[in-house]
Amino acid sequence: MPPLAAVSAAAASTTADPSASQSQRAQHQHMANAIRALAMDAVEQAKCGHPGMPMGVADIATVLFTRVMKFDPNDPAWPDRDRFVLSAGHGSMLLYAVLYLLGYPRMTIDEIKRFRQFGSLTPGHPENFVTPGVETTTGPLGQGLANAVGMAIAEAHLSAEFGRELVDHHTYVLASDGDLMEGISQEAIALAGHLKLNKLIVLFDDNGISIDGPLSLADSVDQVKRFEAAGWAATRIDGHDPDAIARALEKARTSSKPSLIACRTTIGFGAPTKAGSEKTHGSPLGADEIKGARERLGWTSPAFEVPADVLSSWRTAGQRAVTHHQAWRARLDALPAEKRAAFEQRLSGKVASDKLAAAVRGLKETFVKAPKDIATRVASELVLDALVPAIPDLVGGSADLTGSNNTKPKGMAILSSANYSGRFIHYGVREHGMAAAMNGMALHGGIIPYSGTFLVFSDYCRPALRLAALMEQRVIHVMTHDSIGLGEDGPTHQPVEHLAALRAIPNLNVYRPCDPVETAECWQLAIESSHRPSVLALTRQNVPQLRKELDVANRCATGAYEIAPAEGKAAVSLFASGSEVAIAMTARRLLAERGVAARVVSVPCLDLFLAQAAELRHSIIGDAPVKVAVEAGVRQGWDAIIGADGAFVGMSTFGASAPYQELFRHFGITAEKVAEAALAKMGKS
Ligand SMILES: Cc1ncc(C[n+]2csc(CCOP(=O)(O)OP(=O)(O)O)c2C)c(N)n1
Secondary structure (H helix, E strand, O other): OHHHHHHHHHHHHHHHOHHHHHHHHHHHHHHHHHHHHHHHHHHHHHOOOOOHHHHHHHHHHHHHHHHHOOOOOOOOOOOOOOEEEEOOHHHHHHHHHHHHHHOOOOOOHHHHHOOOOOOOOOOOOOOOOOOOOOOOOOOOOOHHHHHHHHHHHHHHHHHHHHOOOOOOOOEEEEEOHHHHHOHHHHHHHHHHHHOOOOOEEEEEEEOOEEOOEEHHHOOOOOHHHHHHHOOOEEEEEEOOOHHHHHHHHHHHHOOOOOEEEEEEOOOOOOOOOOOOOHHHOOOOOOHHHHHHHHHHHOOOOOOOOOOHHHHHHHHHHHOOOHHHHHHHHHHHHOOOHHHHHHHHHHHHOOOOHHHHHHHHHHHHHHHHHOOOOEOHHHHHHHHHHHHHHHOOOEEEEEOOOHHHHOOOOOOOOEOEOOEOOOOEEEOOOOHHHHHHHHHHHHHHOOOEEEEEEEHHHHHHHHHHHHHHHHHOOOOEEEEEOOOHHHOOOOOOOOOOOHHHHHHOOOOOEEEOOOOHHHHHHHHHHHHHOOOOOEEEEEOOOOEOOOOOOOOOOOHHHHOOEEEEOOOOOOOEEEEEOOOHHHHHHHHHHHHHHOOOOEEEEEOOOHHHHHOOOHHHHHHHHOOOOEEEEEOOOOOOOOHHHHOOOOEEEOOOOOOOOOOHHHHHHHOOOOHHHHHHHHHHHOOOO
């Protein structure tokens, strides 16, 4: 394709015509120096930021963006664009400078001048929901690399499904030493190598420097060997030699494996006294150093000014792939109407709500007709049996707990290097990499990723979950074995604080359904939540089916609802989630036997409930004088319903290893204890 032809021509001209090659090199230097100058100036003006990395990788970025990548500045979300992930998000000025130079309309020089200021398009670290052209939110090192693995999986999957005429792009990553030192990088590269994601290309900024100083203080890994061991093609080049960069990229693009290009660079390239040192990493260079750098680089323009000829070369490069975009649109337009509609619907992220509603209604009818006392994880599998065929966007998986998480419905094909059209991913024992890859799939578009692990291992996913919530991405985590109810595996595996810890993440909904009907309703809500991640916390142990009447409406939609009214005026309100709703129901009966009228409120999603209007919340909480909550986790969060005076029956220590019935008894999470707590509050104990 033309961008590559340009690369080849540039490489060939090195030998054919020395003077042409010299002028090309000079032009390249000017273009790269434009990035360096903008990074120095913006960091200086903001009085904070990281100039060293953009200055060091300017040559790599210039070759990549002006000769290789395909994108359209006027349509930054064009589905078949190449993706670029700046995993080393601290070097954000690199990305902002490139977007400005290429002519992304909203990235003006004024935005560059407002680097790191409130409301600018140039925040401290790249945020995809703020800046058009930024593919993912990076800063926590290692996440971007793992997101990129998800993007490459999404590309391979959609390409297998819709054909290369519609989906055929690469994912490029710029990663630093810090990215590769983080543990998540191991999970990410191992998965990418195993899946042979050959359209994933990582450019490693091999500058040997991190914040504390030379990398030798803390690391001596041979990254090339490490990536090779994980099934990648890996090479080392001089990251300041544009021809070497171009050649390595060309080779990587035709590789049958994912590629690592370790680019040896000098951090702060051009800075007279600070280049090659950590001093260029996290603070402005200072006026004298910038003056010296300008002299060394031969850059005579004042701050924030790019000479017209250099800017024009960049802008021309920015338009390079527009013809690809047009050709792609023409291919899309020429498709049979049905195929085109299917593709556009997938990319839009709009789930066929009629199909979803019909599937959920069918499930509820089946459950109500023949009530089942089953674990909610088993109910979830029954739900997936119906939803996976109805919603092609769903791509599932598990971190090596498929049989325990019940995330693989019957007949779901495995996504592998031999069959990218499969829809179930064996992520291996890699919870963190899985969660971050899922973010990448969701960001890519066309996929609603869901996965499985144990709830206790949400800790291993947490950094990626937090970013999913920040980025408003729809990823669905099935997390089973949700309390001491898992029994004999003991306290290492029994979540206690996890529900509270997950509920503390803004814009993440934690669902804990009590029975098969609620499980179906919670799945529906998670899929409909197009701008937030969801966790479905599910039981290992069987629970009785409590919803036996057919409700057309989704009763979980308000987060909490009265599942059993009081007989007469309620003296007590009992609130519970998941497996403890059944305990609350029995407690209600015990209280009735003592002549106390109690109602039960099921709380399948505390986050959703607390987001309801005050009036609705008050009506659901009710005005019974005594409030008791029961959940086999810590109290934190429940005071929003029961108040500081309410009684809480739950956990305040770690669990233990024993059959689960014994554990519920030992820790006092029983109907008797709930009834006692209510009576004690009434002064009747
Ligand atoms: C998970 C995480 N830990 C720590 C940091 C803070 N931090 C930002 S950059 C950096 C390391 C910088 O070294 P390197 O990755 O080699 O980048 P370079 O110095 O080459 O720009 C650290 C520790 C972070 N952003 N993310």
